[in-house]
Amino acid sequence: MPNRSPLLEVRSLHVGFRIFEGHLRVLDGVTLSVHEGERVGLVGETGCGKTTTVKSVLRVLPMPPAKVTGGEILYRGRDVLKMHRHALHILRRQELTAIFQDPLQSLNPVFTIGSQLRDIVRDSMRTPEGKPLSRREIEARCIQALEETGMPDPARIMSNYPIQLSGGMRQRVCIAEALSTNARLLLADEPTTNLDVTIQDQILRKLDRLVDQKGASVLMITHSMGVVRDLTQRIYIMYAGSVVETGPTRQLLASPRHPYTEGLMASVPRLTGRGVSEGIPGRIPNYLAPPPGCRFHPRCPHRMPECSVEAPPMFDVGADQRAACYLYRRPSP
Amino acid sequence: MRDETKANLLAAWRQRRRNLAHGWYKYSRNPLSVIGLAVLALIVLVAILAPYIAPYPGHAKAYTNFREASQPPSAKHFFGTDRIGRDIFSRTLFGYRFSLMIGAVVLALGVAPGVILGLLAGYRRGTWIEVVIMRVTDVFLAVPPLVLALAITAMLTPNLLNQMMAIALVWWPWYSRLVFSLASSLRNEYFVKEAELTGASQFHILFREILPNCFAPIMTKMTLDMGLVILIESTLSFVGLGIQPPKPALGTMVAEGAKRLPAEWWSTIFPALAIVIVILAFNLIGDGLRDVFAVEDV
Amino acid sequence: MAKYISLRLLQSVFVLFGLSLLIFFIARVVPGDPARQALGLLASQEQVERVREQMHLNDPFPVQYYYWLRSLLRGDLGVSSYTRRPVTTDLRQYIPATLELILFATLISFIIGQVTGVLAGYFRNSWFDGASRLVSYLGIATPSFVIAILLLFVFSQLLKLAPGIGRIPIMMKAPPTRTGFMMIDGLLAGRLDVTLTALKHILLPAFSLAVIHIAQEGRITRTSIVETMQKDYITLHKVHGIRTGRILFKYLLRPSIIPTVTVMGLDFAFLMSNAFLVETVYMWPGFSRYAMTAMLNKDLNAIVAVVLVIGLTFALVNLLVDIIIMFLDPTVRLRQGGA
Numbered sequence: 024m025p026n027r028s029p030l031l032e033v034r035s036l037h038v039g040f041r042i043f044e045g046h047l048r049v050l051d052g053v054t055l056s057v058h059e060g061e062r063v064g065l066v067g068e069t070g071c072g073k074t075t076t077v078k079s080v081l082r083v084l085p086m087p088p089a090k091v092t093g094g095e096i097l098y099r100g101r102d103v104l105k106m107h108r109h110a111l112h113i114l115r116r117q118e119l120t121a122i123f124q125d126p127l128q129s130l131n132p133v134f135t136i137g138s139q140l141r142d143i144v145r146d147s148m149r150t151p152e153g154k155p156l157s158r159r160e161i162e163a164r165c166i167q168a169l170e171e172t173g174m175p176d177p178a179r180i181m182s183n184y185p186i187q188l189s190g191g192m193r194q195r196v197c198i199a200e201a202l203s204t205n206a207r208l209l210l211a212d213e214p215t216t217n218l219d220v221t222i223q224d225q226i227l228r229k230l231d232r233l234v235d236q237k238g239a240s241v242l243m244i245t246h247s248m249g250v251v252r253d254l255t256q257r258i259y260i261m262y263a264g265s266v267v268e269t270g271p272t273r274q275l276l277a278s279p280r281h282p283y284t285e286g287l288m289a290s291v292p293r294l295t296g297r298g299v300s301e302g303i304p305g306r307i308p309n310y311l312a313p314p315p316g317c318r319f320h321p322r323c324p325h326r327m328p329e330c331s332v333e334a335p336p337m338f339d340v341g342a343d344q345r346a347a348c349y350l351y352r353r354p355s356p
Numbered sequence: 357m358r359d360e361t362k363a364n365l366l367a368a369w370r371q372r373r374r375n376l377a378h379g380w381y382k383y384s385r386n387p388l389s390v391i392g393l394a395v396l397a398l399i400v401l402v403a404i405l406a407p408y409i410a411p412y413p414g415h416a417k418a419y420t421n422f423r424e425a426s427q428p429p430s431a432k433h434f435f436g437t438d439r440i441g442r443d444i445f446s447r448t449l450f451g452y453r454f455s456l457m458i459g460a461v462v463l464a465l466g467v468a469p470g471v472i473l474g475l476l477a478g479y480r481r482g483t484w485i486e487v488v489i490m491r492v493t494d495v496f497l498a499v500p501p502l503v504l505a506l507a508i509t510a511m512l513t514p515n516l517l518n519q520m521m522a523i524a525l526v527w528w529p530w531y532s533r534l535v536f537s538l539a540s541s542l543r544n545e546y547f548v549k550e551a552e553l554t555g556a557s558q559f560h561i562l563f564r565e566i567l568p569n570c571f572a573p574i575m576t577k578m579t580l581d582m583g584l585v586i587l588i589e590s591t592l593s594f595v596g597l598g599i600q601p602p603k604p605a606l607g608t609m610v611a612e613g614a615k616r617l618p619a620e621w622w623s624t625i626f627p628a629l630a631i632v633i634v635i636l637a638f639n640l641i642g643d644g645l646r647d648v649f650a651v652e653d654v
Numbered sequence: 655m656a657k658y659i660s661l662r663l664l665q666s667v668f669v670l671f672g673l674s675l676l677i678f679f680i681a682r683v684v685p686g687d688p689a690r691q692a693l694g695l696l697a698s699q700e701q702v703e704r705v706r707e708q709m710h711l712n713d714p715f716p717v718q719y720y721y722w723l724r725s726l727l728r729g730d731l732g733v734s735s736y737t738r739r740p741v742t743t744d745l746r747q748y749i750p751a752t753l754e755l756i757l758f759a760t761l762i763s764f765i766i767g768q769v770t771g772v773l774a775g776y777f778r779n780s781w782f783d784g785a786s787r788l789v790s791y792l793g794i795a796t797p798s799f800v801i802a803i804l805l806l807f808v809f810s811q812l813l814k815l816a817p818g819i820g821r822i823p824i825m826m827k828a829p830p831t832r833t834g835f836m837m838i839d840g841l842l843a844g845r846l847d848v849t850l851t852a853l854k855h856i857l858l859p860a861f862s863l864a865v866i867h868i869a870q871e872g873r874i875t876r877t878s879i880v881e882t883m884q885k886d887y888i889t890l891h892k893v894h895g896i897r898t899g900r901i902l903f904k905y906l907l908r909p910s911i912i913p914t915v916t917v918m919g920l921d922f923a924f925l926m927s928n929a930f931l932v933e934t935v936y937m938w939p940g941f942s943r944y945a946m947t948a949m950l951n952k953d954l955n956a957i958v959a960v961v962l963v964i965g966l967t968f969a970l971v972n973l974l975v976d977i978i979i980m981f982l983d984p985t986v987r988l989r990q991g992g993a
Contacts, residue, residue, distance in 0.1 A: 043381050083889045116895030128886040133908050133983055139891075142904075147895040184984040200894055388791070495672035498965045502927035503945075507961050510949030511680055587797050591931060594799050595946065607799075614803050614935075618811045628800040636795035 028100065029056035030240055031080065031208055036094035038075055041087060047310040049075050051264040051318065052094065052334075057208065062234070062241040064251035064272065066287075067261035073244045074124075076261075077210045079104075080242075081121055082111060098208075116147045120206035120239075122230075124213040126193035130185040136196050137181030140165045140203060147204040168203035169196070171236075173229050191222040198226070202233050209234060212244045227254065248288070252276060257343075260284045263318040264310070265334070270344030281346040282323045317347070325350055383644045392640025399634055403452040415442040416450035418602040429622050436622035438612065444623060447604040448630045454605055455634060458520055459585045463578055465524035470531025471574065475562045477532065478539025490536060496529040502588055509597040516599045523588055527581070534577060538570045545569075572649035579645055583638030590631050606631050655980065655987075662976065666969035673965045674726070674958075678719055681954045732955035736948060741959045744944060749963075750834020751821060752933065752940035756925055758860040763867035763921075768914070770868070771875025775910070776902065778880055786872060793869025798928035802862040802935035809858060816858050819937040822851050859936040863928055867921050871914050878910040912983050919975040923968050 038050035050072050057063045065073050078084045080096055082103055096103040098114065106114065123129050131139055144164045148156055156164065169177035172195040185193055194214060201209060214230065215223040231254055234241055243255055251258050251272055258275055260268040260283065268281040279285045314321050320330035327349055338351035384390050407413050411433075421441035429436045435444035477489040496504070501523075508522040542548060543566065551565050592598040593607025601608060606627045613624025645651075706712055710721045725732070731741035770790075774783040810818045821836050822828060828836070829843035837856070840848030882888060883906065891901050926942070933943040941963070948956035980987045 043378060078889075081889075081893050083892060085884060112895070112898070115893050119893060121890065121893045123886050123890065125886060129890055131887045131891070131905050131909065132985055133912070134905065135984075139905075142896050142900060143891075143894045146897045146900065184988065186985050186988060197890075200890070204895065491668070491672065494669050495676055498669045498673045498968060499961055500923035500927040500964065500968065502924075503930070503961065503964050506927075506930065506946075506949055507677065507957050508680060510952060510957060511954070583795065590797055591799060594797075594931065595934065596950065607797075610800065610803070617803070617807055621807070624803060628803070632792070632796045632800065635797075636791060639791060639795055 029058045029097075030061075030099060031057040031242070032097040033076070033080065034095050034097065036076065036079060036096065037092040038072075038079055038084070038089060039092050040089050045311050048313055049264050049310055050079070051313065053261070053265055055259045055266055055269070057240050057242050059207075060238060060240055061257065062243065062255045064255035064258035065242060065244045065261060066246065066248070066251055066258055068246060068287075071261045072264045073246075073261060074212055077121070077212050077242070077244055080210060081115070081119060082106075116204075118207045119210065120201040120204065120208070121210040122194075122197050122201050122212065122214045125217050126190050126197055127185075127217070129197045130193055132185055134184075135181065136169075136183055136185065136188075137165065140168065140181070140196075140200055143200055144168075144203055164203060165199075168199040171202070171233055172196075172199045173225075174199070190218055191226065194218060194226055195229070198230055198233070202237060202239070205237060205239075207239055209239050209241045210244075211241060213246070214243075215250070216245075216247075230254075248276065260287065263313065265318065266347070267319065268340075268344070268346040268348075269337075270341065274341065275344055278341070278344075280340040280344065280351065281348050282325050282350070283319045284346070286322075317349075379648045382648045386644055386647060388640050389644025389647070392637045392644065395633065396637040396641060399452055399637065400456065402449055403456050406446075406449040406453055410443075410446040410449045412443040412446040413450075415446045416604050426616075426620055426623075428620075429626075435626040436620070438609075438623050439616060439620070444609070444626055447609060448606065448627055451604045451606040451609060451627065451630065452634065454516075454599060454603070455586045455589060455631075458516075458523070458589045459582045461520050462523045462527060462585045462589075463581060465520065466527030467531050467574070467578060470528035471535050471567070471570075473528070474532035474535025475539050475566060475570075478536040479543050479558075479562055479566060481540045481543070486536075489532065493529040493532045493536075496526065497533065501526040501530075502591060505588055505592065506595070506597065509592055514597045514600060516603075519589065519592055519598050523585060523592075527585070530581075531574070531577070534573060535570055538573060539566050542566050542569055572645075573651045576642055576645045576649055576651050579638055580642035583635040583642070586631070586638070587635055659973065659977070662973050666966075666973065670962065670965050670969065674723070674962055675719065677958050677961045678722060679715070681958055682715060682718060731959040734948065734953050734956045736951045736953040736956065741956050744956065745941065745959065745963065748939065748941040748944040750831075751836070751938060752929055752942050754835045754837070755856060755860055755863065755933070755938060755940060756922075756929055758856055759863035759867070759925060760922070762860060763864035763871060764918075766864070767868045767871030768875055768911070771872040771914070772879055772902075772907065772910075774872065775876040775879025775883070776906075778876070783876070786876075790869035790873045793865045794873075796865070797931070798862060798866060799931040799935060801865050802859070802932045805858050805862050806935060817851075817855050821855055821939060822848060826851060859932050859938055862932045862935075863925060866928065867925060870917070870921060874917060875910060875914045878913045879906060882906055882910045908982065912979065915975060915978055915982060919968075919972040922971045926964055926967065 033053055033055050036050050036053040037048070040047040040049055053072065053076055055063070055065065055076075065076065067073055075084065075089075079091065080098075080103065091104060095105075098118065101110075103111070103114070130136070141161055144161050145156065148161075148164065150156060150160075165181060166177045169180055174180055174192070174195050180188070180192075180196070185196075188196065198214070211230070215226050218226065227250060241255070243251065245251060255272050258269065258272050259266045260275075260279075260281065262283045268275065268279065268284045275284070276288070279288050314331065316329070316331040317323070317334050320326045323330065325348075329349055335347045335349045335352075337345040337347050338353070340346045340351045402409060406416075410416070419440075419442055424433075424437050424441035426439055427433055427437040427441075433443050433445060435448060437443055438447075473489050473493070477486040477493075480486055499507075504526040505522045508525060509519055512518040512522065548561060548565050551561050556565070589598060590605070590607035590610070593605035594611045596608070596611070598607060599605045609627035610624050610631070613620065613622075613627065616623060710718050713721075722732075729742060731745075733739065734741050734744055737744055770786045774786045777783060806818065809816045817823070826848065829839045829845050829848050832839050832842050836852040837849045840846065840850075840852060888901065888906060891905050896905070929940070929942040930946050932938070933940050934946050937943070941960075944956070945960040947953075948960060
């Protein structure tokens, strides 16, 4: 898989926010890629820049205050950041789709579900001959999209307003909206975080099956280890605005290498009864004046003098697994 | 121990200063608000100093000099003179004195009862106290403030005091409604519940716990309202229901000048501009405060 | 919904009752003798005494109020001491002209305010946004009488582009009154010239009234557009590939228009009060100028009637606004429907 050129490739992305106190350097060289048909997880604590990464890819960050200060985002080799308005629109229409964290904020409150879904299908989909869909086709497509998410009585849902649905139902609608148009890459930003624990699993399973069916690629943002374990093949661990470790999901979870990842694993409560997590001492750094070098070094149990001088590059730490830590530096030949 | 208190005080003072600096930063993000503040400072200054800096302080009273009547603007009379020879610039400065004073007095008269009634009604929500206060408020709000103020002043003798009382009478309900909605949500906050449990008096809860938390919206509204009160005051003067000539009210001056319009344009344009500028200044400052306090529905 | 509306109407009746009590009270406690005012200085003491008796002025306040309320419910608002005609007759004559003016001004302000607000919000921080912001500040800060005088001065006296005062020139024969709206009456009578002249005459006063509201509505719409644009759902509409035009005019506009409509009730109140000044400046023969004259002449019966009419209009407008909001905002509609 790594030999093919990736569908999405983010290279050394730097994004900052201008606020009263100064310049927040939120993304500090994020590099990641998603291949065709692959499901990738992006994991990290709240506030580490996951959502900013996703919004940058979709190019929906409010600018100002946000500003891209470096790097590129390539989709099928074309730089999304340099795309013209029209090309961007086509890209969003045909290729990209997203689900956001908060289903209560994700649907327009003053229009019916049907109205929103119909417009998405009407504006995004074309017949194989490139003609707009007929009314009946649009209607059928919408009903089908809702049915696929396991929604009972889609015809009635179509005439409902968001306020008439529960959070879980709304998130199903969001999934239906996202997957109604056969997009190729789904960016899912913590799609179940704001839902009841009891339905989180249900929704994730549904999402999993649907993505499989459509053959779409997924970049799944989450802070839950359980979710990545079940749903993704490869993961990126993010800390304070950059990727610190990456590798095949199961392998990485079984043998984390980066000190931050190790700490993160240790802080996940396990059901094996071996006591509660110890966590990582310290807090996410201040983005105004982030620590120099590796941003994790003030909290790191293994810190070395060079850690505070220059950020470490990625070192190979196993089959397809790499970590940004000087612990794994090969002695120079 | 004493060192500790001192350190605490110092820390509190530093925090205050930081908050002020942050507030000023947010305020100054909008250059228009800064301009508004500067303009208002200037207006207040010239209004206070009017008797000393006006070129012809005597012209603010009954004074006639037909030889100097209806002069266009010149170095001698910046804004020209009116039909009986009074210097419009001097009269405008004195007009500002009246406008600002009326604005301040009306708000002082109207805000206090409005806030107290609003606090009471909000804190005692669901009791007969709320019902009485808020229904009376509704009655006062059932007619636009300008109309009610006009009607009341019309029935009284037109003079400074009656004008101020009439405007204050139509002004308090806006504050009781604002504070009512603030207080009725604040009363469910933990700090209020805590004060209740420790047996604090109702006076303490209303004025020490709830009121301080209503400060930002009240301040913002008062600033914006200064502009509105001055607007209504000038309107009342314009129709002849304000302070009576020969005292200079800006609205009266506009009305007088309007009768002689195409020819003696200066006698109406300058006082009119003076009104617009002071109202504008208050609006700009109010908007700046809205940003600082992040209040929306004022 | 019917239940909600009837509840609101009941509230309005209560408020209007309170208003009548308030205004009647002020009218009766004012210094001076209403009977003497009604008759003038030349009347003899006996005549005054007789009128005092007729007006129940010698009875205690609640009794006076009872008599007054009783005649009010019969549609009798007393006689105007200034025009010497029943107040109801006066009202019937003058209200249509003001209604025509105010409706025209509302139309202008809503359309222009919406368009500038949407554009300023969508292209925020552009030159257009800056310019409209500046103009809206000026619009809000300028008293309506100043605007009226300035427009009259510039467009009528200096540039001679528009006729000055009144609804139609004095020389012109007015069409028979049917709706009371000069423009419509002209059409009904088949007199296009009247309609056109009336249109020319209404432009300046209507615009004088509209300026403040253009500024206010434009500003509210702008703020609300900017806020809505930052919502997740608008971002997602974009991501899901909905056409830009559709997002702008459907998904962005509808939620953003709600705050503007919400304040339209309050705006209408200001429109009604500003009409007092604008009609005075333009000698518009309408209700507001009648009210102004009544106030300047201490015509108590007319003042009380005028205040009540305005209170009633304001209540109805607010109810109308609430109903429109229910149609625009399903959240409100479903809540009211459920309750």
